[in-house]
Amino acid sequence: xxxxxxxxxxxxxxxxxxxxxxxxxxxxxxxxxxxxxxxxxxxxxxxxxxxxxxxxxxxxxxxxxxxxxxxxxxxxxxxxxxxxxxxxxxxxxxxxxxxxxxxxxxxxxxxxxxxxxxxxxxxxxxxxxxxxxxxxxxxxxxxxxxxxxxxxxxxxxxxxxxxxxxxxxxxxxxxxxxxxxxxxxxxxxxxxxxxxxxxxxxxxxxxxxxxxxxxxxxxxxxxxxxxxxxxxxxxxxxxxxxxxxxxxxxxxxxxxxxxxxxxxxxxxxxxxxxxxxxxxxxxxxxxxxxxxxxxxxxxxxxxxxxxxxxxxxxxx
Ligand code: DON
Numbered sequence: 364x365x366x367x368x369x370x371x372x373x374x375x376x377x378x379x380x381x382x383x384x385x386x387x388x389x390x391x392x393x394x395x396x397x398x399x400x401x402x403x404x405x406x407x408x409x410x411x412x413x414x415x416x417x418x419x420x421x422x423x424x425x426x427x428x429x430x431x432x433x434x435x436x437x438x439x440x441x442x443x444x445x446x447x448x449x450x451x452x453x454x455x456x457x458x459x460x461x462x463x464x465x466x467x468x469x470x471x472x473x474x475x476x477x478x479x480x481x482x483x484x485x486x487x488x489x490x491x492x493x494x495x496x497x498x499x500x501x502x503x504x505x506x507x508x509x510x511x512x513x514x515x516x517x518x519x520x521x522x523x524x525x526x527x528x529x530x531x532x533x534x535x536x537x538x539x540x541x542x543x544x545x546x547x548x549x550x551x552x553x554x555x556x557x558x559x560x561x562x563x564x565x566x567x568x569x570x571x572x573x574x575x576x577x578x579x580x581x582x583x584x585x586x587x588x589x590x591x592x593x594x595x596x597x598x599x600x601x602x603x604x605x606x607x608x609x610x611x612x613x614x615x616x617x618x619x620x621x622x623x624x625x626x627x628x629x630x631x632x633x634x635x636x637x638x639x640x641x642x643x644x645x646x647x648x649x650x651x652x653x654x655x656x657x658x659x660x661x662x663x664x665x666x667x668x669x670x671x672x673x674x675x676x677x678x679x
Pocket of ligand 1: 437438439440470471489532539567631632633634657658659
């Protein structure tokens with residue numbers, strides 16, 4: 364890792380511009396490590412050479428390097444938004460239907476679900492997100508439109524679902540269908556499992572840029588208030604809990620490694636995006652499509668690690 368500039372805690376403006384450029388250099392040597400996700404064919408067609416880091420500080424202008432304005436498939440990062448929407452709109456108790464513990468298993472594992480009577484460990488593994496989609500169907504007339512509207516408001520620009528990716532997910536989503544059917548058998552999916560999966564596949568197929576993702580998550584760095592519009596998205600307590608779940612469960616069976624190396628709440632997706640939150644300082648998104656064995660972006664994780672190293676902004 365380079366050592367020429369180490370910014371003081373919480374750099375802004377020109378300092379932050381320098382830091383993101385240096386982070387890009389720090390991780391350039393990892394460009395050929397890992398492999399693009401192929402189990403969803405539409406994702407396999409993405410150019411593996413993309414790289415971006417976008418940072419949205421609470422107290423200054425955004426900084427970015429690389430392909431920060433190129434759209435990509437946000438995949439499991441969408442689970443942060445569906446949890447947020449459910450926390451906003453569901454009057455019942457989400458936690459009767461899923462837990463708040465790391466799974467220690469791959470994100471699409473079926474094994475634990477059988478042992479634990481169809482109750483997912485947390486909202487960020489696929490099973491938990493599928494239950495969240497079911498919950499949203501019970502409290503909203505058109506959950507997908509409401510989700511797209513929420514995300515568009517948060518990033519300040521209209522976002523859309525990539526229909527080709529959604530179709531590709533639906534055609535190859537055998538494990539997700541198994542999860543939904545198993546949980547229906549246990550009584551933890553209340554609606555039509557196919558309709559629930561349609562929401563889940565579509566949410567994963569939302570297309571956003573790294574810059575949009577970084578700024579859309581500002582509310583998690585700002586005690587639940589969108590720092591750009593001033594609108595309250597979640598109570599401070601709920602925002603804190605989303606951050607806690609991201610730290611412990613947001614990167615699946617690599618959550619310990621992320622906490623050890625990066626040291627901030629993170630959420631990843633198999634499109635190669637990783638978002639990170641530094642409470643009271645910034646939200647960030649790194650993107651690089653090549654993944655490690657746990658489904659996390661190799662350069663994405665390294666970029667957030669380098670960002671935190673250089674800024675000293677670990678939560679620990
Ligand atoms: O359901 C799936 O397998 C994908 N649509 C999303 C998985 C994902 O992004 C997990 N992340 N690392």
